[in-house]
Amino acid sequence: MRLLRFPFRFALLVGVLGAALFWLPASVFAAPATPTDDEVNAVASQLYCPVCENVPLDVCGTQACSQWRAIIRQKLQAGWSASQIYAFFAEQYGTRVLASPPFTGASVLFWLVPLALLSVGVVVLVRMLRKPAPAAHNPAVPVSAAHAARLERELDDWR
Amino acid sequence: MTGAEAPLVSAPANGLGRRWQLLAWLMLAALLAVVGAKLVQVSRGPATSGAAPLFTLVDFDGTQHALQAYRGKVVVVNFWASWCAPCAAEAADLEQAWQAYRERGVVFLGVDYVDTEPEARAFIELWQQTYPNGPDRGTLIAQAFRIRGVPETYIIDQRGQLQAPIIGPTNLAQLRAVLDRLLAQP
Numbered sequence: 001m002r003l004l005r006f007p008f009r010f011a012l013l014v015g016v017l018g019a020a021l022f023w024l025p026a027s028v029f030a031a032p033a034t035p036t037d038d039e040v041n042a043v044a045s046q047l048y049c050p051v052c053e054n055v056p057l058d059v060c061g062t063q064a065c066s067q068w069r070a071i072i073r074q075k076l077q078a079g080w081s082a083s084q085i086y087a088f089f090a091e092q093y094g095t096r097v098l099a100s101p102p103f104t105g106a107s108v109l110f111w112l113v114p115l116a117l118l119s120v121g122v123v124v125l126v127r128m129l130r131k132p133a134p135a136a137h138n139p140a141v142p143v144s145a146a147h148a149a150r151l152e153r154e155l156d157d158w159r
Numbered sequence: 160m161t162g163a164e165a166p167l168v169s170a171p172a173n174g175l176g177r178r179w180q181l182l183a184w185l186m187l188a189a190l191l192a193v194v195g196a197k198l199v200q201v202s203r204g205p206a207t208s209g210a211a212p213l214f215t216l217v218d219f220d221g222t223q224h225a226l227q228a229y230r231g232k233v234v235v236v237n238f239w240a241s242w243c244a245p246c247a248a249e250a251a252d253l254e255q256a257w258q259a260y261r262e263r264g265v266v267f268l269g270v271d272y273v274d275t276e277p278e279a280r281a282f283i284e285l286w287q288q289t290y291p292n293g294p295d296r297g298t299l300i301a302q303a304f305r306i307r308g309v310p311e312t313y314i315i316d317q318r319g320q321l322q323a324p325i326i327g328p329t330n331l332a333q334l335r336a337v338l339d340r341l342l343a344q345p
Binding site: 117120 | 240
């Protein structure tokens, strides 16, 4: 009985699998889609031209930049993330091609110095805003020579 | 009045204390030092004399070429890139010079600057360059020589000393003149 049923079960299994394969989305079998220009440029905008100074890669028209954008497209198509691509370019061509310097080595200064200057600026601003209201006008009063000498002495010490 | 007199002078409440002033000046000085150091580095120009910067080039076949290992020989270091038109103009002369001087112990090294490997390999094949060429990973060699662009050619004598660099495309006659002079030295 079981032997007789086997062909039917087998045929049913093949039929179900065939139908499943037929209805599966085409993207499952398709090769990864080619990245669009916008996707490539989004990554390229965070890199700088190796030849011209201060020109982002996404707007650079040199042959070198064109080659680099082609690499970005290949890497994106291979499934690389943007950060992996940046690490690749930094390793190949040095960190100077990165729009944002890495937080390592001497590049740390590029991050810390502006932050430190900003902090000092905030402190100065806060202290200035705390400035007390000007004292009421006091008419000048004559001071003794001893008082004036002491004032000068303390001013010298304070300076 | 009892006890010590109150001071007549005190730091203004809205001003900066001495410590803050000192800190601000120190930070400004540090910033100026960093900017100054960078400006000095940029304005130094290419390495022109003295001991050549030591480097190791890994060529496209994976072979390492340490400059130190070539002490006693004349070494020609050429910086190039596949996207550089003047580099194409000098490529045939460089290969010709290599063929003419390799038997006399002259070493040629091609340093591929900010390039992509497929295009670089195509360039080498197109110009049939047979001397070692390799990528400048991280542009470390270019930075050591302080190159301004490509092509640039540096010739290093038997004692490891730099000769006058050739900025821009070179040619066979120019290379011959320098190499013959160096090889004639005792």
